[in-house]
Amino acid sequence: MQNLTILGSTGSIGVSTLDVVRRHPQRYRVLALCAHRQVDKLFAQCIEFQPRFAVVADLLLAGQLRERLLAAGCTTMVEFGPEALCRLASLPEVDAVMAAIVGAAGLEPTLAAVRAGKKVLLANKEALVMAGAVFIREVRESGAVLLPIDSEHNAIFQSLPANYRGDMAESGVSGLLLTASGGPFRRTPVADLVHVTPDQACAHPKWSMGRKISVDSATMMNKGLEMIEARWLFNVPADNIQVVIHPQSVIHSLVQYVDGSVLAELGNPDMRTPIAHALAYPERIASGVAPLDLFAIARLEFEAPDFERFPCLALAYRALKAGGSAPATLNAANEVAVEAFLDGRIGFTEISRIIAGVLEALPAVDVATLESVLAADRAARALAQTLVAAAVVA
Secondary structure (H helix, E strand, O other), rough: OOOEEEEOOOHHHHHHHHHHHHHHOOOEEEEEEEEEOOOHHHHHHHHHOOEEEEOOOOOOHHHHHHHHHHHOOOOOOOEEOHHHHHHHOOOOOOEEEEOOOOOHHHHHHHHHHHHHOOOEEOOOOOHHHHHHHHHHHHHHHHOOOOEEOOOOHHHHHOOOOOOOOOHHHHHHHEEEEEEOOOOOHHHHHHHHHHHOOOOOOOOOOOOOOOOHHHHHHHHOHHHHHHHHHHHHHHHOOHHHHHEOOOOOOOEEEEEEOOOOEEEEOOOOOOOOOHHHHHHHHHOOOOOOOOOHHHHHOOOOOOOOOOOOOHHHHHHHHHHHHHHHOOOHHHHHHHHHHHHHHHHHOOOOOOHHHHHHHHHHHHHEEEOOOOHHHHHHHHHHHHHHHHHHHHHHOO
């Protein structure tokens, strides 16, 4: 029986995790559920899974949830704030932590789990994007087990040699191929992208995700962040990581070998597959995902990404090669710009322009500590907010 803390339990990854857990009550016990502001959803999860702890964003929401749980006869203890997230990610009795908080907010509680030596199921790609060197150093020093949840990185993990330890030459690995669906605008004329609405950007053709991640998929920034994450997860240089558009989303990523072989992991586009793989690793358990029907798929297509259509992907390549603080700057600027777009304050094509402006104004510097990473993040957010305000006025 493994005790789980789920950071981001009301998001799409959290909900999928609980669905897998629900299928295996003899293997997993939910110790803590951590959400932000979706009290109704968290209340229902607490009633079903009876965790010892629940966490929400602030004192007001904690009071509301506590009152409802008491009235329902549920003994779950309710806490609030970032400190509670870190504490519940590092409790001695916790065996595994699902790190599924979206964005920079997930960095510190995920690091708390790493420092406590936990089995960390990493769905929060921003932790490695912002603080890759710091994060991996902490993993090595603590002895934490880091398992990727993003479908692309989980596919690579499954396609690498079982004894892979981050040495490409020793393992005969020559490169990584990250697949991308191309999102909802793969065939939209570039000139028409200026008119894209938030609802259109969030209508992903293959995956059901939160609104922020859906916009990142539409701009292909999501794939850019995944490139940076792959660099740190697998110790592979930028020049050995390639993005391939694969609209069927059946091949989740591939690994190239020096002998000409290419190994891939295939499956239906459902996040329960990588979640189940990581939860049970190195075993296999049922995830609830239907078997892949190759005859129904009939064909698989591949194409190179168009950087004119997807300038955010080009910016991510640039940040990955620059290194240092550039990925943290990229991520912060993107979070601010996407939020402004979803709020209707800027247009879709302004997202990449704002990110480019921030990267241009804040050259990369060394970031050897968490404090220096967070300082770079704050500087980028402040400048991005200024550029958003200027775009709104214009």
